Amino acid sequence: MVKVHVSLSTKPYDVTIGPGVRHELGAILEATSVGYQSCVVVTSKELRAQSWFDVDHDDDVTVIEVPEGERAKTFGSLASLCEQFAALQLSRRDVIVAVGGGALTDVAGFAAAVYLRGISVIHIPTTLVGQVDAAIGGKTAINLPSGKNLVGAFHQPVAVLCDSEILESLPDRERQSGFGEVAKCWLLEDRRASALASASLDDLILLSVNLKARIVATDEFESGERALLNYGHTLAHALEVLALAHDPDLLRHGEAVGIGLGFAVRLAHALGRVDELVVANHDEVLAFFKLSLEVPKEFSTSDIIAAMGHDKKAHHDLTFVLPGVNGFEVVRGVNHELVVRVLEEYREAR
Numbered sequence: 017m018v019k020v021h022v023s024l025s026t027k028p029y030d031v032t033i034g035p036g037v038r039h040e041l042g043a044i045l046e047a048t049s050v051g052y053q054s055c056v057v058v059t060s061k062e063l064r065a066q067s068w069f070d071v072d073h074d075d076d077v078t079v080i081e082v083p084e085g086e087r088a089k090t091f092g093s094l095a096s097l098c099e100q101f102a103a104l105q106l107s108r109r110d111v112i113v114a115v116g117g118g119a120l121t122d123v124a125g126f127a128a129a130v131y132l133r134g135i136s137v138i139h140i141p142t143t144l145v146g147q148v149d150a151a152i153g154g155k156t157a158i159n160l161p162s163g164k165n166l167v168g169a170f171h172q173p174v175a176v177l178c179d180s181e182i183l184e185s186l187p188d189r190e191r192q193s194g195f196g197e198v199a200k201c202w203l204l205e206d207r208r209a210s211a212l213a214s215a216s217l218d219d220l221i222l223l224s225v226n227l228k229a230r231i232v233a234t235d236e237f238e239s240g241e242r243a244l245l246n247y248g249h250t251l252a253h254a255l256e257v258l259a260l261a262h263d264p265d266l267l268r269h270g271e272a273v274g275i276g277l278g279f280a281v282r283l284a285h286a287l288g289r290v291d292e293l294v295v296a297n298h299d300e301v302l303a304f305f306k307l308s309l310e311v312p313k314e315f316s317t318s319d320i321i322a323a324m325g326h327d328k329k330a331h332h333d334l335t336f337v338l339p340g341v342n343g344f345e346v347v348r349g350v351n352h353e354l355v356v357r358v359l360e361e362y363r364e365a366r
């Protein structure tokens with residue numbers, strides 16, 4: 017078991033990583049929630065049926081179910097959660113335990129942020145994306161039809177338990193797609209593809225959690241460096257918004273991030289920010305994780321560009337996190353025609 021400390025000045029907490037760490041919940045509740053009375057687990061019906069799901073064995077624990085995946089990130093789910101918290105008479109001294117993937121911890125975390133203006137939440141992320149990114153750092157949100165995560169709040173958890181045993185039961189596609197976020201962290205850390213062969217899954221999770229904890233501790237509210245965690249996400253979020261309206265099962269978040277990383281490095285190359293070796297290293301990293309670079313044919317380039325312009329980081333222009341001689345930077349106002357050209361070439365090459 018390894019603990020990574022998120023050293024925020026106001027509410028520091030630990031991310032505990034390792035097999036079976038979900039069983040630390042009892043000890044963490046005792047240690048972190050002085051005098052808590054009720055513990056409410058928010059999860060999905062599907063996760064509750066898994067053999068590892070044993071966080072509800074205590075008679076005092078109530079379980080609330082929300083739909084799986086992005087379907088949970090709606091005002092309807094948020095209202096339903098808050099109504100159920102109120103019916104259980106939860107007070108600010110009680111604790112929500114969110115057991116699920118990134119979408120579930122996003123909506124449960126947001127409900128915890130706004131119910132009674134904020135009650136404690138502990139995340140037990142059940143997907144690779146959740147363990148290396150979504151559950152850490154306090155970003156919580158629901159979606160609007162016009163964009164992902166457009167309504168939300170910063171609300172730090174009191175603890176995060178990343179149990180690698182849970183990952184063993186992940187469906188192949190879910191496990192596979194999680195590597196999109198891991199690839200992002202590997203590239204942000206400027207690691208070579210050749211070093212991947214000697215890295216275990218635990219090493220990759222630890223590298224990603226360490227990166228996230230370090231960045232969140234220096235820039236909790238994303239006024240600077242934290243935005244770099246959105247590397248690959250301008251295109252990824254655009255594709256996800258289009259997929260949500262078309263077929264929510266078309267793309268997993270990590271798959272979209274993989275496509276977005278391959279595009280972002282080509283855009284950086286077209287802008288003269290990086291050479292071909294950097295592009296080749298990205299391609300090798302993405303290939304190692306078996307991430308496809310294929311932009312779904314269902315979406316037109318003009319719809320994708322329009323969706324990229326609506327990204328909440330965009331400030332009404334096309335904004336990307338891009339590598340360059342000074343490392344990674346947020347680059348605003350990227351020329352529209354250039355983005356179209358690079359995107360079309362990227363699509364045609366596949």
Ligand code: GLY
Pocket residue numbers: 149150152153155242243245246
């Ligand atoms: N997922 C990016 C962040 O937490 O800032």
